[in-house]
Amino acid sequence: MTPPMEPAMHLGAFFFTPGSHSAGWRHPEAVPETDMSFAHYVAMAQAAERGKLDCIFFQDTAAVNGSAALHGGSPWRPTAARQVFPEPATLIAALAPVTSRIGLVATATTTYGDPYTLARRFGTVDHLSGGRAGWNLVTSQIEDEAGNFGFDRHPDHAERYERAEEFFDVATGLWDSFDEGAFPRDKQTGQFLDPARGHILNHAGKHFRVRGPLNLPRCPQGRPVIAQAGSSGPGRQLASRVADMIFTAQSDLAEAQAFYRDVKARAAAHGRDPAHVKIMPGLLIVTGPTEEAAQAHYRSLEALVDDETAVNLLSRLCGDLDIRQFPLDGPLPDLPPSNAARARQEHLVAKARRENLTVRQVARYLGASLGHHLLVGAPPKVADVMEEWLRAGACDGFMLLFPYYPKPLEDIVEHIVPELQRRGLFRTDYAGTTLRDHLGIPVPPSRYAT
Amino acid sequence: MTPPMEPAMHLGAFFFTPGSHSAGWRHPEAVPETDMSFAHYVAMAQAAERGKLDCIFFQDTAAVNGSAALHGGSPWRPTAARQVFPEPATLIAALAPVTSRIGLVATATTTYGDPYTLARRFGTVDHLSGGRAGWNLVTSQIEDEAGNFGFDRHPDHAERYERAEEFFDVATGLWDSFDEGAFPRDKQTGQFLDPARGHILNHAGKHFRVRGPLNLPRCPQGRPVIAQAGSSGPGRQLASRVADMIFTAQSDLAEAQAFYRDVKARAAAHGRDPAHVKIMPGLLIVTGPTEEAAQAHYRSLEALVDDETAVNLLSRLCGDLDIRQFPLDGPLPDLPPSNAARARQEHLVAKARRENLTVRQVARYLGASLGHHLLVGAPPKVADVMEEWLRAGACDGFMLLFPYYPKPLEDIVEHIVPELQRRGLFRTDYAGTTLRDHLGIPVPPSRYAT
Numbered sequence: 001m002t003p004p005m006e007p008a009m010h011l012g013a014f015f016f017t018p019g020s021h022s023a024g025w026r027h028p029e030a031v032p033e034t035d036m037s038f039a040h041y042v043a044m045a046q047a048a049e050r051g052k053l054d055c056i057f058f059q060d061t062a063a064v065n066g067s068a069a070l071h072g073g074s075p076w077r078p079t080a081a082r083q084v085f086p087e088p089a090t091l092i093a094a095l096a097p098v099t100s101r102i103g104l105v106a107t108a109t110t111t112y113g114d115p116y117t118l119a120r121r122f123g124t125v126d127h128l129s130g131g132r133a134g135w136n137l138v139t140s141q142i143e144d145e146a147g148n149f150g151f152d153r154h155p156d157h158a159e160r161y162e163r164a165e166e167f168f169d170v171a172t173g174l175w176d177s178f179d180e181g182a183f184p185r186d187k188q189t190g191q192f193l194d195p196a197r198g199h200i201l202n203h204a205g206k207h208f209r210v211r212g213p214l215n216l217p218r219c220p221q222g223r224p225v226i227a228q229a230g231s232s233g234p235g236r237q238l239a240s241r242v243a244d245m246i247f248t249a250q251s252d253l254a255e256a257q258a259f260y261r262d263v264k265a266r267a268a269a270h271g272r273d274p275a276h277v278k279i280m281p282g283l284l285i286v287t288g289p290t291e292e293a294a295q296a297h298y299r300s301l302e303a304l305v306d307d308e309t310a311v312n313l314l315s316r317l318c319g320d321l322d323i324r325q326f327p328l329d330g331p332l333p334d335l336p337p338s339n340a341a342r343a344r345q346e347h348l349v350a351k352a353r354r355e356n357l358t359v360r361q362v363a364r365y366l367g368a369s370l371g372h373h374l375l376v377g378a379p380p381k382v383a384d385v386m387e388e389w390l391r392a393g394a395c396d397g398f399m400l401l402f403p404y405y406p407k408p409l410e411d412i413v414e415h416i417v418p419e420l421q422r423r424g425l426f427r428t429d430y431a432g433t434t435l436r437d438h439l440g441i442p443v444p445p446s447r448y449a450t
Numbered sequence: 451m452t453p454p455m456e457p458a459m460h461l462g463a464f465f466f467t468p469g470s471h472s473a474g475w476r477h478p479e480a481v482p483e484t485d486m487s488f489a490h491y492v493a494m495a496q497a498a499e500r501g502k503l504d505c506i507f508f509q510d511t512a513a514v515n516g517s518a519a520l521h522g523g524s525p526w527r528p529t530a531a532r533q534v535f536p537e538p539a540t541l542i543a544a545l546a547p548v549t550s551r552i553g554l555v556a557t558a559t560t561t562y563g564d565p566y567t568l569a570r571r572f573g574t575v576d577h578l579s580g581g582r583a584g585w586n587l588v589t590s591q592i593e594d595e596a597g598n599f600g601f602d603r604h605p606d607h608a609e610r611y612e613r614a615e616e617f618f619d620v621a622t623g624l625w626d627s628f629d630e631g632a633f634p635r636d637k638q639t640g641q642f643l644d645p646a647r648g649h650i651l652n653h654a655g656k657h658f659r660v661r662g663p664l665n666l667p668r669c670p671q672g673r674p675v676i677a678q679a680g681s682s683g684p685g686r687q688l689a690s691r692v693a694d695m696i697f698t699a700q701s702d703l704a705e706a707q708a709f710y711r712d713v714k715a716r717a718a719a720h721g722r723d724p725a726h727v728k729i730m731p732g733l734l735i736v737t738g739p740t741e742e743a744a745q746a747h748y749r750s751l752e753a754l755v756d757d758e759t760a761v762n763l764l765s766r767l768c769g770d771l772d773i774r775q776f777p778l779d780g781p782l783p784d785l786p787p788s789n790a791a792r793a794r795q796e797h798l799v800a801k802a803r804r805e806n807l808t809v810r811q812v813a814r815y816l817g818a819s820l821g822h823h824l825l826v827g828a829p830p831k832v833a834d835v836m837e838e839w840l841r842a843g844a845c846d847g848f849m850l851l852f853p854y855y856p857k858p859l860e861d862i863v864e865h866i867v868p869e870l871q872r873r874g875l876f877r878t879d880y881a882g883t884t885l886r887d888h889l890g891i892p893v894p895p896s897r898y899a900t
Contacts, residue, residue: 018635025635025642032635032642036667038578042547062566064648064665081642084633084665086578087570093543094578097492113567116512116598120537128488128536128544147661148566177514183534185468185475185482190756192475192482192531198514211597215514215534217486306640 009390009425010278010397010439011417012057012105012245013048015041015088017405018081020284022313022367023304024404025081034405035085038094044406045095048102051413052427054438055103055134056095057227057247057399058088062109063144066316079309089121089135096129103435105134105227105245110167111160112140112149116210118167119174122224123216131220131434135171136227137242139164142316161234163207168226168242170210173201175223176446177213199448222443225435231259231343240266243277244441247399249347250281251373252354256394276441281394282372283386284401287411291378298376301368301403307360310367314359317345317366328360344371372401383419390425459840459875460728460847460889461867462507462555462695463498465491465538467855468531470734472763472817473754474854475531484855485535488544494856495545498552501863502877504888505553505584506545507677507697507849508538512559513594516766529759539571539585546579553885555584555677555695560617561610562590562599566660568617569624572674573666581670581884585621586677587692589614592766611684613657618676618692620658623651625673626896627663649898672893675885681709681793690716693727694891697849699797700731701823702804706844726891731844732822733836734851737861741828748826751818751853757810760817764809767795767816778810794821822851833869840875 017035018025025032034040048056064083066076076083088106095104104125108118118135126133139160140146146153154160182197201212228243230236239246240263250256264274286301288294307328315323318335326333332352335345348371352362368374375382389395402408420426427438436443467485468475475482484490498506514533516526526533538556545554554575558568568585576583589610590596596603604610632647651662678693680686689696690713700706714724736751738744757778765773768785776783782802785795798821802812818824825832839845852858870876877888886893 023640026637026640028637030637032637036577036633038547041578061665062570064663076643076645076648078641078643078645081635083643084628084667086666087567087574090540090543090571090574091578093540094546094575096544097488098547112564114562114599117537117563120512121540124537124540125544127486128491128541149564150659178534183486185531187476187478187480187482190473190476191528193526193528193533195526195528198526209600213514215511216536217534 008396009386009420010280011053011426012055012280012397012399013044013053013409014282014399014401015044015056015058016082016370016401017085019404020370020372020401021301021304021403022081022309023079023306024301026304027300027404029407030404031406032081035082038086040406041086041091041095042098044409045099045102047406047410047413049099051417052430053102054397055105055435057105057134057136058091058107060088060107060109060138061142061145062112062140063142063148065142065144066312077309077312079306089125092133093125093128096125096132101132101430101433103132103134103225103438104129105136105225107136107138109138109140109145110164111154112145115167115170115208116174116214119171119214120216123175123214123219126219126221126224127216131436133219133221134225134227134245134435136229136247137164137168138229157232158234161230161238164238165241166205166207170201170203170205170208172223173203173447174210174212174214175219176448177201177216178218179446179448180218183217218446221434221436222446225439225441232346235343236263236266239263240277241270244439246277246279248279248281249344249372250394251347251351253389253392253394255350256281256389257392260394278396278439278441280397280399282370282401283398284369284372284374284403285382285408285412285416286374286376286403287379287382287415289378291381294377302364305364305367307363310363311359313366314363317348317371323359326359329358332357332359332362347371368403370401379415379419382416383423386420387423387425458846459836459870460730461503461876462505462730462847462849463503463859464732464849464851465494465506465508466532466820466851467535469854470820470822470851471751471754471853472531472759473529473756474751476754477750477854479857480854481856482531485532488536490856491536491541491545492548494859495549495552497856497860497863499549501867502880503552504847505555505885507555507584507586508541508557510538510557510559510588511592511595512562512590513592513598515592515594516762527759527762529756539575542583543575543578546575546582551582551880551883553582553584553675553888554579555586555675557586557588559588559590559595560614561604562595565617565620565658566624566664569621569664570666573625573664573669576669576671576674577666581886583669583671584675584677584695584885586679586697587614587618588679607682608684611680611688614688615691616655616657620651620653620655620660622673623653623897624660624662624664625669626898627651627666628668629896629898630668633667668896671884671886672896675889675891682796685793686713686716689713690727691720694889696727696729698729698731699794699822700844701797701801703839703842703844705800706731706839707842710844728846728889728891730847730849731839732820732851733848734819734822734824734853735832735858735862735866736824736826736853737829737832737865739828741831744827752814755814755817757813760813761809763816764813767798767821773809776809779808782807782809782812797821818853820851829865829869832866833873836870837873837875
């Protein structure tokens with residue numbers, strides 16, 4: 001089945017409520033209750049769908065951030081938002097009936113949990129949404145999670161990636177349990193199930209032993225769309241093998257081009273069509289009706305960053321290194337290899353070296369943007385950069401971050417999307433019904449297909 | 451907070467699609483696609499809500515039934531329905547936005563999985579449904595599940611119950627992580643979280659080590675309603691300690707009264723108010739406009755039972771004993787203690803002895819009713835029995851089973867519920883908004899409340 005043709009750019013809306021800016025929730029326009037308000041999630045999902053975005057995309061952390069108190073002191077800081085949010089695979093199920101076309105992507109870790117349960121849950125969302133589910137396959141980074149699953153700390157980076165590879169193999173094997181047409185449910189003959197179309201996985205590997213079959217018919221999309229955010233060495237290896245969508249942190253055009261070429265080449269080396277791997281760097285847009293308004297909006301956001309929170313975020317990203325021991329206005333020191341988010345750490349160090357940034361400046365950039373590309377300007381200027389990146393082979397689209405919710409998302413839908421549509425870069429309506437249709441990637445064949 | 455007063459009877463709708471009757475899906479009125487059709491789930495949930503039922507209640511099995519081929523031969527039988535269905539905790543999330551009052555209960559095992567993930571998922575449903583979530587806490591019975599989680603067979607019955615007790619303690623501890631008002635989200639002061647209202651569980655037990663806190667604010671219901679179906683010795687002990695709702699198999703009034711007295715006394719011995727433990731035996735109603743029509747309807751269902759499927763179901767319930775070695779028309783033999791559903795097995799044996807049933811008759815009864823109370827008659831006669839059980843102290847209401855879907859559920863809503871309402875036994879509208887309101891049970895205090 002050939003998916004419908006679509007214009008070139010793909011857009012997702014990233015949800016890290018109440019804001020990807022560490023203090024965005026304090027902005028006068030912000031609704032800080034967006035972290036737990038289902039009514040707001042419904043309105044935001046519907047806004048993103050009005051904007052014809054490919055998908056909404058929910059981050060996840062299976063812990064209260066900072067609760068493990070790795071750096072001593074109080075287990076949580078009163079000013080720190082982003083502590084609580086709905087479990088995202090549950091949330092996307094609830095958003096399915098209030099939307100009709102937009103893709104619904106939720107993050108779930110492979111470091112804890114088991115592939116049978118995960119395959120059931122995401123497969124269920126794919127069924128009840130008519131083929132709109134996506135799984136952002138991650139390895140756990142935030143150390144706070146380990147204590148909630150019986151561990152003192154995460155398995156190391158290599159072990160986590162090895163487990164993630166096997167987790168993917170088991171989950172995709174389970175999704176192939178039944179071929180199309182395996183359930184005739186024929187009242188006359190009494191045949192409910194066609195055993196010839198059922199397959200038992202019998203997986204026995206280093207990390208998992210899973211018999212199968214999965215107790216779901218084949219998904220509308222064959223299997224949910226797989227997203228992956230790993231940009232480190234093992235992360236790229238995993239993403240290029242398994243991911244349909246890659247969410248990455250890139251703020252330099254040349255670096256992004258190099259990443260794009262590398263990942264597409266790796267995908268080809270895995271025997272995949274590189275066109276079926278969509279690379280979507282994070283992008284936090286700060287806009288306004290004029291350049292001046294956009295710049296003023298950015299200053300109002302910058303004024304919210306508090307250095308303590310920002311430096312704590314930077315310390316967290318550095319794993320066990322307490323960045324607070326270094327002078328705030330001195331250069332960013334060399335960082336030891338982290339067991340946490342290695343790729344974003346490398347991205348930040350490269351940016352700091354390139355732009356000669358101090359610890360404070362790096363921390364503020366992280367605090368304002370989560371370490372992703374931050375773009376300030378009126379819609380034409382923003383669209384210029386997005387178009388440049390797309391045409392330069394630096395990306396297939398963008399994962400849009402928001403400093404707070406819901407206004408900046410509405411602004412994108414009302415002002416940036418129309419600008420991209422005028423340029424013929426982005427769809428004016430959905431051509432298909434599934435997330436694979438929107439992304440222009442085919443339903444994968446079953447491993448049992450002959 | 452005192453819950454609103456409600457009339458005495460509580461009713462739930464049990465979902466075991468496409469039918470609790472083993473071959474109900476072949477009935478001319480049946481829609482066998484109800485197992486996977488989300489549109490039908492929406493319509494059925496809305497029908498149950500029109501009937502003002504307390505809740506809809508989804509069973510679960512984390513496997514294709516019979517796939518482990520314990521008794522040899524083909525891993526699945528072409529005639530066996532109930533092989534695939536949506537993962538129920540995901541399904542109830544999706545049903546929340548299309549309903550407004552009815553409780554949403556899903557089954558999840560404590561034998562596999564971990565309490566942090568489960569507490570997040572059900573807590574999320576409680577938040578996004580405005581306090582309508584329930585968790586049917588079970589231990590795994592169907593041996594097919596073990597192979598999907600790395601085991602050859604389940605831990606034994608006692609071990610499963612011990613794990614279930616600890617699983618409950620951890621989950622409820624996590625739901626108490628934050629007090630009411632723990633998230634002021636105050637833009638002016640910058641205080642997002644009030645650390646004095648947060649609690650770290652630090653659980654370290656035999657089966658689980660979980661640090662906490664749970665990354666959710668306190669649930670609208672304090673915690674989701676807990677349902678439990680254990681009726682064996684350890685099952686009653688667990689249910690009387692933890693359950694707000696108890697789903698049990700009882701078809702004899704005197705036995706049901708004895709069960710009711712025993713469980714309420716056990717609840718009191720745990721320091722609980724016995725009125726806050728609602729006992730709801732399963733009840734499969736076969737009805738029609740007249741007695742003759744109801745009997746004819748029953749005959750059409752009886753004609754569908756095929757002995758092979760029924761005997762296989764009975765064998766499954768007997769664990770490792772292959773019941774097929776005994777003459778079909780001889781008496782039911784003594785059964786060795788099963789590692790599976792011990793209480794339902796005991797219930798069936800008691801019924802067989804009482805009514806002098808053969809293997810074939812027991813198997814057919816199980817095939818038609820799942821081993822639950824089967825009641826045939828026009829609405830007044832059915833309501834008479836329901837009223838008698840309620841007034842005799844045999845139950846607080848019923849969990850309604852359906853031989854197939856969706857017509858028998860619609861019949862209950864249109865014909866049985868009005869009859870109960872006329873008698874003043876059942877609410878004519880919801881008085882409250884949460885499942886606890888409907889059941890007349892209070893929000894439990896936090897373990898940290900002073």
